[in-house]
Amino acid sequence: MISALTTLAAEPTDSLSAFGQDPWWLVLVKAVLIFVVLVLLTLFNIWWERRVVARMQHRIGPNVNGPFGLLQSLADGVKLALKEDIIPKAADKAVYIIAPVIAAIPAFLTFAVIPFGPEVNMFGERTPLQLTDMPVAVLFVMAIASIGIYGIVLGGWSSGSTYSLLGGLRSSAQMISYEVAMGLALVTVFLYAGSLSTSEIVAAQEDRWFVFALVPSFVIYVIAMVGETNRAPFDLPEAEGELVGGFHTEYSSLKFALFFLAEYINMATVSALATTLFLGGWRAPWPISQVWEGSNEGYWPLLWFFAKMFGFIFMFIWLRGSLPRLRYDQFMAFGWKVLIPVSLVWIVLVATVRVIDNEGGLDRNQLIVITGIVLAVFLVVSFLPERKKTAAGSDAGHANAELSAERAGTDVPSGAYPVPPMPAQGAVRGGAEPLTFREEI
Numbered sequence: 001m002i003s004a005l006t007t008l009a010a011e012p013t014d015s016l017s018a019f020g021q022d023p024w025w026l027v028l029v030k031a032v033l034i035f036v037v038l039v040l041l042t043l044f045n046i047w048w049e050r051r052v053v054a055r056m057q058h059r060i061g062p063n064v065n066g067p068f069g070l071l072q073s074l075a076d077g078v079k080l081a082l083k084e085d086i087i088p089k090a091a092d093k094a095v096y097i098i099a100p101v102i103a104a105i106p107a108f109l110t111f112a113v114i115p116f117g118p119e120v121n122m123f124g125e126r127t128p129l130q131l132t133d134m135p136v137a138v139l140f141v142m143a144i145a146s147i148g149i150y151g152i153v154l155g156g157w158s159s160g161s162t163y164s165l166l167g168g169l170r171s172s173a174q175m176i177s178y179e180v181a182m183g184l185a186l187v188t189v190f191l192y193a194g195s196l197s198t199s200e201i202v203a204a205q206e207d208r209w210f211v212f213a214l215v216p217s218f219v220i221y222v223i224a225m226v227g228e229t230n231r232a233p234f235d236l237p238e239a240e241g242e243l244v245g246g247f248h249t250e251y252s253s254l255k256f257a258l259f260f261l262a263e264y265i266n267m268a269t270v271s272a273l274a275t276t277l278f279l280g281g282w283r284a285p286w287p288i289s290q291v292w293e294g295s296n297e298g299y300w301p302l303l304w305f306f307a308k309m310f311g312f313i314f315m316f317i318w319l320r321g322s323l324p325r326l327r328y329d330q331f332m333a334f335g336w337k338v339l340i341p342v343s344l345v346w347i348v349l350v351a352t353v354r355v356i357d358n359e360g361g362l363d364r365n366q367l368i369v370i371t372g373i374v375l376a377v378f379l380v381v382s383f384l385p386e387r388k389k390t391a392a393g394s395d396a397g398h399a400n401a402e403l404s405a406e407r408a409g410t411d412v413p414s415g416a417y418p419v420p421p422m423p424a425q426g427a428v429r430g431g432a433e434p435l436t437f438r439e440e441i
Contacts, residue, residue: 040263043073056321059209083364090160100258103151109264117282117301122373137198156247171237177335178227184343185221189348202281211278225270233323271312
């Protein structure tokens with residue numbers, strides 16, 4: 001599998017010849033535009049999330065600063081900038097200061113290879129609506145996104161706080177676990193597209209989006225991207241009920257704002273990547289593209305791209321307002337015991353189907369039936385250990401109930417709720433014993 005992906009990345013393609021030809025000033029303009037769009041997008045997403053969650057909870061949300069409260073995020077940013085910048089006494093000052101920067105910079109870099117549209121005329125130059133592209137563009141996104149975890153881990157470690165350290169360790173374990181599942185979900189996209197270039201993957205979806213052919217990969221990627229970005233219900237590194245605020249507990253002012261900025265840009269990054277790899281990228285939806293021939297020309301594809309991306313961002317907000325936070329062990333077990341094994345089995349099935357389909361061995365309907373049976377059997381088998389564990393837990397709880405009843409001199413009722421054993425001397429009643437202090441001579 002690795003050799004096949006390496007071969008795909010090494011093959012020269014004509015579609016990449018459009019990149020690297022822009023004058024330096026146009027590259028600078030594109031970079032500045034991407035930066036400005038991402039900052040404004042973050043301000044809008046914060047306002048949108050607050051309004052949507054308020055609507056779901058029958059509240060009003062921000063509606064004072066600016067029309068419909070649109071300037072509320074800007075006011076909050078100014079407030080953060082003017083707040084006192086506190087550095088804890090036990091913090092490692094150099095690492096404490098640089099950690100938010102390490103978290104924020106990779107969030108901006110990942111958008112360098114995201115295609116926003118086809119080639120257009122920009123300031124008299126013919127150029128693609130994309131900063132750059134490369135034969136391994138998707139791997140570049142995954143690599144740069146992995147660097148951002150260092151900012152979170154270093155921020156938690158350098159704060160000199162136990163809660164911050166635990167939040168940083170949780171985040172590192174969480175991102176490693178769900179990046180594996182995310183990467184495996186993308187392998188089938190590479191097999192179908194025959195390339196790791198983002199622009200070529202969009203071109204390969206001209207006739208049919210990959211979301212229809214690779215539904216399991218899409219579902220696994222969507223689940224993994226929520227865990228990758230530390231968003232609810234997978235926001236265990238920031239669990240305020242357990243860790244106060246997680247890795248950024250000791251941060252304030254602009255340093256905290258950088259962590260906040262990185263989180264929302266990463267949310268936009270994984271949404272843009274899902275749009276590019278599964279929903280046809282900047283291409284118009286099927287009914288529009290059939291009725292309107294110019295829907296995929298000029299600057300109109302920007303509309304389709306951002307509409308799809310905002311759909312994913314709305315899903316993030318919807319999940320936050322609907323689902324409770326998972327327990328950490330359940331969350332990690334789900335990633336390692338369900339998502340990763342299912343991804344591996346799905347990759348083998350897709351690779352087999354592609355080989356058989358190319359050689360004309362089996363009928364497509366037969367392949368679909370066989371694939372469905374194998375997936376169903378695998379899902380049943382994957383849940384068997386959990387059932388055994390539940391049964392063992394019930395036996396232990398019943399044993400505790402029997403022990404408690406034996407000490408109390410009563411019989412165990414059928415289907416008794418598992419309770420811990422009572423102390424041998426019986427329940428302790430009354431107040432605690434008074435404290436005695438040694439008198440000083």
